[in-house]
Amino acid sequence: xDGYDLWLRYRPLPAAQAPRVGAITVKGDSPMLQAAATxxxxxxxxxxxxxxxxxxxxxxGGIVVAGARDPAVTALKLPTxxxxxxxYLVRAVRLSGIPxxxxxxxxxxxxxxxxxxxxxxxQTGSDVAETSAPKVRLRLxxxxxxxxxxxxxxxxxQSLWDWWMLPDxxxxxxxxxxxxxxSIGINGTVLNNVNASADSLTAPYLxxxxxxxxxxxxYGIKVYLSVRFSAPxxxxxxxxxxxLDPAVAAWWRAKTDEVYAAxxxxxxxxxxxxxxxxxxxxxxxxxxxxxxxxxxxxxxxxKGLIMWRAFVYADDNPDDRAKQAYADFKPLxxxxxxxxxVQVKNGAIDFQPREPFHPLFGAMxxxxxxxxxxxTKEYLGMATHLAWLGPMFEETLRxxxxxxxKGSTVARVVDGSLHGxxxxxxxxxxxxxxxxxxxxxxxxxxNWFAFGRFAWNPAADSDTVAxxxxxxTFGPDxxxxxxxxxxxxxxxxxxVDYTSPLGLTHQMATGHHYGPGPWVSDLKRPEWNPxxxxxxxxxxxxxxxxxxxxxxxxxxxxAFARPLAxxxxxxxxxxxxxxxxxxxxxxxxxxxxxxxLVTRYNAGVTTVAxxxxxxAALQPQIDADRFAKTATFLAVQERxxxxxxDASIAYWMSVNGLPLPAGAxxxxxxxxxxxxxxYPRAPGHPG
Ligand code: BDP
Numbered sequence: 193x194d195g196y197d198l199w200l201r202y203r204p205l206p207a208a209q210a211p212r213v214g215a216i217t218v219k220g221d222s223p224m225l226q227a228a229a230t231x232x233x234x235x236x237x238x239x240x241x242x243x244x245x246x247x248x249x250x251x252x253g254g255i256v257v258a259g260a261r262d263p264a265v266t267a268l269k270l271p272t273x274x275x276x277x278x279x280y281l282v283r284a285v286r287l288s289g290i291p292x293x294x295x296x297x298x299x300x301x302x303x304x305x306x307x308x309x310x311x312x313x314x315q316t317g318s319d320v321a322e323t324s325a326p327k328v329r330l331r332l333x334x335x336x337x338x339x340x341x342x343x344x345x346x347x348x349x350q351s352l353w354d355w356w357m358l359p360d361x362x363x364x365x366x367x368x369x370x371x372x373x374x375s376i377g378i379n380g381t382v383l384n385n386v387n388a389s390a391d392s393l394t395a396p397y398l399x400x401x402x403x404x405x406x407x408x409x410x411y412g413i414k415v416y417l418s419v420r421f422s423a424p425x426x427x428x429x430x431x432x433x434x435x436l437d438p439a440v441a442a443w444w445r446a447k448t449d450e451v452y453a454a455x456x457x458x459x460x461x462x463x464x465x466x467x468x469x470x471x472x473x474x475x476x477x478x479x480x481x482x483x484x485x486x487x488x489x490x491x492x493x494x495k496g497l498i499m500w501r502a503f504v505y506a507d508d509n510p511d512d513r514a515k516q517a518y519a520d521f522k523p524l525x526x527x528x529x530x531x532x533x534v535q536v537k538n539g540a541i542d543f544q545p546r547e548p549f550h551p552l553f554g555a556m557x558x559x560x561x562x563x564x565x566x567x568t569k570e571y572l573g574m575a576t577h578l579a580w581l582g583p584m585f586e587e588t589l590r591x592x593x594x595x596x597x598k599g600s601t602v603a604r605v606v607d608g609s610l611h612g613x614x615x616x617x618x619x620x621x622x623x624x625x626x627x628x629x630x631x632x633x634x635x636x637x638x639n640w641f642a643f644g645r646f647a648w649n650p651a652a653d654s655d656t657v658a659x660x661x662x663x664x665t666f667g668p669d670x671x672x673x674x675x676x677x678x679x680x681x682x683x684x685x686x687x688v689d690y691t692s693p694l695g696l697t698h699q700m701a702t703g704h705h706y707g708p709g710p711w712v713s714d715l716k717r718p719e720w721n722p723x724x725x726x727x728x729x730x731x732x733x734x735x736x737x738x739x740x741x742x743x744x745x746x747x748x749x750x751a752f753a754r755p756l757a758x759x760x761x762x763x764x765x766x767x768x769x770x771x772x773x774x775x776x777x778x779x780x781x782x783x784x785x786x787x788x789l790v791t792r793y794n795a796g797v798t799t800v801a802x803x804x805x806x807x808a809a810l811q812p813q814i815d816a817d818r819f820a821k822t823a824t825f826l827a828v829q830e831r832x833x834x835x836x837x838d839a840s841i842a843y844w845m846s847v848n849g850l851p852l853p854a855g856a857x858x859x860x861x862x863x864x865x866x867x868x869x870x871y872p873r874a875p876g877h878p879g
Pocket of ligand 1: 344345386387464468503542543570878
């Protein structure tokens with residue numbers, strides 16, 4: 193058990209639960225249906241412990257995969273219209289008189305998803321009946337993979353894509369990657385880093401991307417590329433990339449035609465422009481809409497899409513970093529072409545362990561917005577720390593923007609229902625690489641799984657998703673699943689607590705973002721420094737985003753902003769995100785802010801220690817390799833949670849001059865020791 197099989201392990205179920213399947217009948221032989229048949233055979237044979245045969249016609253007690261237009265299925269008058277293009281229905285029926293489990297859908301893709309759903313239901317010991325359709329149209333992984341094989345913010349080894357050997361050799365692993373994605377409904381993948389090299393648009397690299405598309409197609413996965421805005425200059429020989437220059441537009445039209453000649457079902461382009469040094473339309477005094485619309489016009493004849501990122505903050509803009517994306521994009525509402533979707537990170541800064549939802553959600557009613565979550569744990573302990581992100585996805589998606597009254601949740605912005613958009617999407621920055629276990633740790637696999645489940649249904653429930661994953665990954669024993677879900681449930685909150693409690697943010701060390709660095713103040717741009725975010729001095733701590741400060745709260749709906757104007761009505765978890773308060777500020781708990789802060793740091797450490805104990809108790813029930821690796825990682829995490837806590841407390845004491853609250857353990861070392869820690873060649877860090 194090295195984790196390679198992910199949640200598609202298909203180990204024999206206990207006799208009482210093992211499926212007894214007559215045979216599998218798949219009506220149709222498209223490549224996608226062949227993929228469904230192969231998966232069902234593999235899964236059912238594994239779960240039942242005996243080889244299950246494929247049969248041309250339905251047998252009693254068998255499984256039948258058949259489209260909704262199949263006459264035998266039509267005769268059943270099932271509610272298939274509501275399934276749309278990608279949904280499925282799984283149900284026990286009598287098909288032409290024969291009792292079978294039917295998987296039906298309006299498309300081959302729906303049948304593939306239904307087949308995976310049936311397997312999931314069996315793996316989790318659930319009743320097989322299920323009807324489901326995705327609420328979001330684009331469910332995409334974003335790979336931050338470079339053409340040299342490195343992965344920006346990747347902690348699971350080199351890129352999966354062997355660009356050197358492509359297009360000739362398609363590693364069998366690409367198929368397993370596609371299977372895993374299809375099993376959770378992911379229907380597209382952006383192959384390369386948003387900090388893109390123009391080379392990915394040259395003929396040799398398009399041929400390589402086409403070879404990947406050929407593998408992914410039968411799993412319903414479309415290929416997309418990140419593009420560099422200045423590509424017309426870098427690989428096209430033009431003097432400018434000005435989006436309003438006709439020669440530039442013509443170059444992109446020709447390039448797009450070339451892309452579609454290589455990949456007829458290509459999905460579209462993802463663009464990071466005028467952000468962190470990337471080129472973009474602002475270089476030519478044009479707006480983000482000018483840039484996006486020029487690309488949109490080039491790709492529209494092919495029915496392709498432009499995903500334009502809103503992750504922008506400028507080095508010459510002295511305003512609060514948290515306000516800058518809204519300031520740039522809100523005025524462009526209604527100005528984007530119909531095939532543009534604006535991709536917005538979950539929070540306004542940058543994938544921190546906790547951020548309030550991004551103020552753009554709900555604020556651009558005329559523009560489709562897609563969610564961007566980070567699955568790879570850049571700021572949450574990289575590969576080693578166990579941080580289950582389900583609660584983070586859930587917290588953001590359930591946040592009520594109040595933009596159209598109560599119930600205007602971020603989930604309803606993302607699924608398009610709030611403002612009536614059909615173009616909807618969710619992107620997750622991938623956490624996979626060439627490590628045998630794909631994600632660097634067993635529990636990181638859960639975050640990939642969760643992303644797919646939440647993209648399918650933004651109203652999903654974190655504990656339920658954790659339970660599914662745990663049953664599929666470790667076996668369906670309910671007692672075991674409960675314990676694993678228990679370990680996962682509080683893990684992200686623990687990371688928040690030991691790194692950045694009570695709304696603190698961006699407190700990590702420079703560059704690689706691993707380990708504590710609250711003292712860092714010497715970086716070129718003010719908003720790259722942790723001290724910019726904490727604003728701590730002898731009197732108090734926190735970033736004033738009310739009217740007396742940056743007034744970032746005014747970017748939210750008035751009803752949402754109102755309670756945030758006052759520390760007393762601001763949720764404790766976001767206090768220092770919105771307010772600068774005295775160390776002596778009295779919290780609802782009765783403790784002073786300083787006491788509360790130290791309490792939270794400690795709570796983070798205590799939770800990790802408990803997770804570690806709970807995991808140790810599961811040893812008899814978990815296979816040796818996966819048990820041992822997780823146990824080791826939890827030991828690392830406990831050590832590093834203490835390090836984060838102690839370094840942070842030592843630093844705050846140097847700033848506030850206060851004694852340690854009664855009962856708190858003093859830091860293990862002095863501040864100088866923490867400041868002196870180095871991180872030789874930490875992974876995932878560009879440059
Ligand atoms: C930040 C990462 C950086 C990415 C950037 C982005 O540190 O490596 O390039 O986000 O999303 O979180 O573009």
